[in-house]
Amino acid sequence: MPLIQIQNVSIAYGKPPRTVLDRIDLEIEEGEFVCLLGQTGCGKSTLLRLVLGSERPGGGRILIDGREHRQPDRTRGYVPQKYSLFPDKTVLDNITFGPEVSEFNLFTRRLPRYFRRRRELREQAFGYLRRIGLRESDAPKYPDQLSGGMQQRVAIAQALMARPRILLMDEAFSALDPGTRKEMQRLIRDLWKATGTTILFVTHNTHEALAMGTRVIVLAKETPDAGSRVMLDFPVPSPCQDHEIPALVDRLEGVSLAISAIS
Amino acid sequence: MASGFLLINARPSRTSALVLSWLLFAGGITAYFYASRARHRDNPDDRVMPTVSQMAQGMVNAALQAPEDEEPVPETAPLATRFFQSMLWKDTRATARRFFYSMLLLIPAVVLGLHMGLFPYIGSFFLRFVLFFDKIVALSLLPILFIAFGIDELAKVMLIVIGVAPTIILDTFNLTRSVPPEQLVKAFTLGAGDFDVAYRVVLKQIMPRVLNSIRLNLKAVMLFLFAGEMIASTDGLAYRIALMRRHMGMDVIIPYVLWVALLLFLVDLGMKLFNKALHPWFREA
Numbered sequence: 001m002p003l004i005q006i007q008n009v010s011i012a013y014g015k016p017p018r019t020v021l022d023r024i025d026l027e028i029e030e031g032e033f034v035c036l037l038g039q040t041g042c043g044k045s046t047l048l049r050l051v052l053g054s055e056r057p058g059g060g061r062i063l064i065d066g067r068e069h070r071q072p073d074r075t076r077g078y079v080p081q082k083y084s085l086f087p088d089k090t091v092l093d094n095i096t097f098g099p100e101v102s103e104f105n106l107f108t109r110r111l112p113r114y115f116r117r118r119r120e121l122r123e124q125a126f127g128y129l130r131r132i133g134l135r136e137s138d139a140p141k142y143p144d145q146l147s148g149g150m151q152q153r154v155a156i157a158q159a160l161m162a163r164p165r166i167l168l169m170d171e172a173f174s175a176l177d178p179g180t181r182k183e184m185q186r187l188i189r190d191l192w193k194a195t196g197t198t199i200l201f202v203t204h205n206t207h208e209a210l211a212m213g214t215r216v217i218v219l220a221k222e223t224p225d226a227g228s229r230v231m232l233d234f235p236v237p238s239p240c241q242d243h244e245i246p247a248l249v250d251r252l253e254g255v256s257l258a259i260s261a262i263s
Numbered sequence: 264m265a266s267g268f269l270l271i272n273a274r275p276s277r278t279s280a281l282v283l284s285w286l287l288f289a290g291g292i293t294a295y296f297y298a299s300r301a302r303h304r305d306n307p308d309d310r311v312m313p314t315v316s317q318m319a320q321g322m323v324n325a326a327l328q329a330p331e332d333e334e335p336v337p338e339t340a341p342l343a344t345r346f347f348q349s350m351l352w353k354d355t356r357a358t359a360r361r362f363f364y365s366m367l368l369l370i371p372a373v374v375l376g377l378h379m380g381l382f383p384y385i386g387s388f389f390l391r392f393v394l395f396f397d398k399i400v401a402l403s404l405l406p407i408l409f410i411a412f413g414i415d416e417l418a419k420v421m422l423i424v425i426g427v428a429p430t431i432i433l434d435t436f437n438l439t440r441s442v443p444p445e446q447l448v449k450a451f452t453l454g455a456g457d458f459d460v461a462y463r464v465v466l467k468q469i470m471p472r473v474l475n476s477i478r479l480n481l482k483a484v485m486l487f488l489f490a491g492e493m494i495a496s497t498d499g500l501a502y503r504i505a506l507m508r509r510h511m512g513m514d515v516i517i518p519y520v521l522w523v524a525l526l527l528f529l530v531d532l533g534m535k536l537f538n539k540a541l542h543p544w545f546r547e548a
Contacts (some may be wrong), residue, residue, distance in 0.1 A: 054444075071451060073451060074453070080445040080449070083443040083445040083446055084449065086467075088468050088544050088545075106462060106463070142543075158453070162454055
């Protein structure tokens with residue numbers, strides 16, 4: 001059974017209602033790295049929020065491992081474009097927040113076993129810190145003392161530390177400079193290979209989608225007033241070699257142009 | 264670019280900024296002493312603008328002598344004993360006690376504002392009522408409070424709570440709503456439950472701003488406290504000021520007013536330092 005089943009999902013906003021997504025059908029297997037591609041306003045982030053459970057579809061349903069989830073929970077990690085870290089917590093506390101909050105409530109945080117577990121979690125967090133290329137001296141820093149790239153690295157470590165089955169990333173690198181962005185793409189691809197987590201990555205950058213994903217899904221509208229539909233579901237040769245990307249980009253952008261011409 | 268001291272881009276030096284910040288104090292004090300001396304030259308028994316020595320004597324008496332309605336403390340008693348039996352200490356203690364109770368009662372206001380901002384049903388239930396309550400002039404409720412709760416402590420504390428709590432509730436509500444939704448979603452995806460999100464994510468983030476909001480409302484707290492004490496009380500700083508007004512006791516009133524300002528300044532400074540120590544990550548806008 002596919003891990004994520006998106007069945008005939010539609011959603012509309014505003015008065016009068018404007019359809020954003022129109023009868024989307026998708027199945028995503030465990031371990032896939034899926035990039036959702038499309039122009040600004042085509043509903044990529046909306047689809048991500050629907051999978052996340054922070055919004056509910058107007059029609060259709062979304063099943064995670066065969067079950068409907070009506071609220072965000074631990075099965076799906078989330079890395080947004082901004083506000084991804086808790087500003088009142090240090091880098092280390094941000095990374096360990098997931099396991100701490102799910103294992104200990106406000107009262108059990110006073111028990112001795114909490115302090116033992118906290119030491120273990122900190123050790124694990126230091127491991128993640130090294131993997132994402134940060135130094136141990138960055139651990140006591142607060143998010144506003146880090147650069148944008150460092151913050152996103154910590155956000156990824158934070159999400160992975162909670163061991164989600166699915167990682168949802170919403171234009172997570174779009175605020176980064178090209179150099180840092182390239183580095184982050186490599187990092188997330190390596191982490192995906194190492195952990196096997198299913199990733200749903202929203203981007204409007206064709207090159208980025210092809211460099212990272214094992215599958216690229218293009219959302220677009222058939223007419224300006226219509227809701228977006230899946231226009232292309234495109235398996236990327238895995239691993240995608242750098243020299244193959246330009247040709248693939250041309251092909252995808254050609255399809256996008258064709259879609260724009262039709263609409 | 265043009266330069267001049269009245270321009271937006273002017274950059275006063277450290278010394279000139281320091282001198283400027285004290286200039287009004289110096290001007291006010293000088294004007295007072297000048298006017299006071301002039302009045303005392305015309306009328307040596309003038310009570311409207313006491314001299315420095317009269318005010319100093321009034322303050323020493325207030326700080327070392329028992330209130331008129333109590334047994335006097337012998338002058339041979341140790342200074343500490345005299346101070347802790349004094350009018351000033353007893354009044355300060357009475358006012359501080361009411362102030363402390365009022366501040367304690369603001370904690371539920373913060374909790375309510377937090378829940379209203381996070382839980383839609385609680386928000387729908389309370390918001391309209393709190394908005395309406397916020398528009399009621401608290402002092403106009405004073406007679407009702409005295410009738411309902413008597414003229415004891417409860418009425419005075421309730422006056423402060425009714426006067427300030429709606430503002431604190433609404434401030435906390437707005438601060439809660441200003442936390443980016445991404446943070447809430449993120450916390451849920453990391454395994455947090457509703458109360459974890461409320462107390463371990465949102466409250467921690469808004470706490471420094473809530474404390475600042477309470478700091479800004481300190482003057483309102485004191486205003487309502489003084490109104491209550493002036494109308495119906497047998498002790499407290501405002502009671503003493505009201506009592507001295509009847510005797511034209513400006514030599515005590517002015518030092519008392521300055522004492523109240525100093526206390527409020529110290530409470531505000533204490534809260535500011537506490538806020539800074541407790542929330543090292545917080546950068547004020």
